[in-house]
Amino acid sequence: MPTIIDFRVGDIVRLRKPHPCGGYEWTIHRLGSDIGLQCRTCGHYVMLPRTTLERRLKKFVERGPEPEEQTELSETGGTTHTPMANC
Numbered sequence: 001m002p003t004i005i006d007f008r009v010g011d012i013v014r015l016r017k018p019h020p021c022g023g024y025e026w027t028i029h030r031l032g033s034d035i036g037l038q039c040r041t042c043g044h045y046v047m048l049p050r051t052t053l054e055r056r057l058k059k060f061v062e063r064g065p066e067p068e069e070q071t072e073l074s075e076t077g078g079t080t081h082t083p084m085a086n087c
C-alpha cells in the first residue's frame with residue numbers, strides 16, 4: 001500500500017539530493033497533484049509531481065500549520081448577519 005504523505009503549505013522539507021546551489025531544504029508553497037517548492041537557499045521555485053516529491057523526501061524539518069476546516073462558514077460566526085426583512 002502506498003503511503004500518502006500529508007504535505008502542508010508551510011512545511012519545510014529536506015530532500016535526498018541537494019539543489020545545485022547547495023541547499024537541501026525546501027518550503028512547500030502549493031499543494032495539488034503537483035507540489036510547488038521553493039529552495040530556502042537560493043529562492044528557486046519548482047513544481048514536482050507529488051509522487052516524485054514523496055520519493056525524494058528525506059524528512060520534515062518543520063511542519064506547517066494544521067489546515068483549517070473551511071466548510072462551516074455558513075453556520076454561526078462573527079460575520080455580521082444583516083437581516084433583510086425587518087418587520
Ligand SMILES: [Zn+2]
Pocket residue numbers: 019020021022023039040041042043044
Ligand atoms: Zn537552490
